[in-house]
Amino acid sequence: MNNDFVNKALESARQLQQTVADAxxxxxxxxxxxxADAMARAQDLQKTLAEQAPQxxxxxxxxxxxxxxxxxxxxxxxQDVIAKGAAGAQATLTPLADNARQAVHQAAKAVTEATAxxxxxxxxxx
Numbered sequence: 001m002n003n004d005f006v007n008k009a010l011e012s013a014r015q016l017q018q019t020v021a022d023a024x025x026x027x028x029x030x031x032x033x034x035x036a037d038a039m040a041r042a043q044d045l046q047k048t049l050a051e052q053a054p055q056x057x058x059x060x061x062x063x064x065x066x067x068x069x070x071x072x073x074x075x076x077x078x079q080d081v082i083a084k085g086a087a088g089a090q091a092t093l094t095p096l097a098d099n100a101r102q103a104v105h106q107a108a109k110a111v112t113e114a115t116a117x118x119x120x121x122x123x124x125x126x
Contacts, residue, residue, distance in 0.1 A: 005048065005052045006111050006114070006115055008048055009045065009048055009049065009052075009107055009111055010107075010108065010111060012041060012044060012045040012048065013045060013103070013104040013107045013108065014104070015041055016038055016041040016042055016045060016100055016103070016104060017100050017101060017104045019034055019037050019038040019041060020034075020035075020038045020093075020096060020097045020100040021097060022034050023035050023038060023093055023096070023097075024093045024094065024096075024097045031081070031093060032081070032082055035078050035081045035082055035093075035096070036078075036082060038074075038078060038096075038100065039074075039075055039078035039079065039082075042071045042074050042075050042078070042100070042103070043071075043075060045071060045103075045107065046068055046071040046072070046075070049064050049067060049068055049071075049107065049110070050068065053065075053068075056110070056113075056114040057113070057114070059113045060110045060111075060113040060114035061110075063106050063107075063109040063110030063113055064106075064107075064110040066106045066110075067103050067106035067107040067109075067110055070099055070102045070103035070106055071103045073099050074096065074099045074100055074103055077092060077095060077096045077099060078096060080092055081093065081096060
């Protein structure tokens with residue numbers, strides 16, 4: 001198990017969630033730099049998950065795929081927030097925060113599944 005991957009994924013997910021929470025409490029114009037930062041963090045986390053995913057089991061793969069899907073949605077929504085400017089951004093921040101929470105939850109589930117102890121193999125000729 002690659003502990004660096006686990007630590008990086010969880011820390012990146014926590015930072016992403018905190019950045020979005022901070023953005024949601026700011027005015028729309030103040031939130032833009034935070035949303036841009038969160039989008040960059042989401043892209044980094046998505047890249048990390050994609051690079052590390054092949055080495056994990058099927059159950060973890062499903063969670064990683066779901067997390068990457070949430071991150072893709074998050075990135076698209078973040079781009080919309082940045083493009084809309086002050087008028088439309090505030091209304092989009094709540095769904096953005098919800099999507100970040102979902103992505104973080106799925107990433108954590110995947111990491112938990114990937115790091116769970118595996119049962120010993122059945123003895124041959126049992």
